Amino acid sequence: MDDKSGGLKTNEQIIEELTKDLESSCIRVNDDAASNDVGDSVAKSGDLSDSYCEHVRTNGDNADRCEMEGKGDTNLPKDFVDEDTLKDRELTLSEDEKEALRAEAEKYKDKGNDLFKREEYQEAISVYTQGLQTCPLAYNKERSILYANRAAAKLKCLDRESAISDCTKAIELNPDYVKVYVRRAKLYEETDKLDEALEDYKKILTLDPGHIEANHATRRLPPLIHERNEKLKAEMLGKLKDLGNMVLKPFGLSTNNFELQKDPSSGGYSVKFHQNPS
Known part of the structure; x- marks a missing residue:
């Protein structure tokens, strides 16, 4: 039928207007849904990232990166080993996975030993650290050897205090580790901790x-310790005397007016005053 009045709309025009609003409404709903899907995807990606980081911690080179990204602490020393993280990781590992990680840590140890033989000590320290970050805490002996070897490399770099710390850790893990006791004893002596x-x-x-070296040392060190203690005692008494003279000077006195006398029977001391000391 023709639209003779000019004001009436055809059925096609009416349907087009109605479906136009409906179409735009559907587009908005779909856009919102798509946006929500992207948000969920990002959130899930974040969760996967965390899981990946936990998994990657089991591998040497990546352990540092994940650990530092998680903590955001750049002040930690390069040889830091986060045993709390390793403990948490170990809760999720099967025995086969632990054994695989132990074998991987053994490879790091062998590589570190090769670097040590080539006198590449800093590189050896780094590789031993990777071994410690890989080896499960359940393997005390293996971890003890890694700490002991890292201490030897640090000693070559003259990092004595840190080497002592690694020796101590190795001994904690293996209390009968004679070789490390010897190494730590030498380090103590070199740092005047007689x-x-x-x-x-x-x-x-x-x-x-x-043990020949230990037998000699137990006879050699006591006189050195006694000599050092006597020297320290003399220095301390000298400082006390200076302080006493400063306090007594306003009274016209000095420490020379006082004499310490030891009682042979009791071992105690008494103070004797001299008015005019010689």
């Missing part, structure tokens, strides 16, 4: 009574 060195040598003799 009492600690003597204790380590004594411990060595309980584990190996025939």
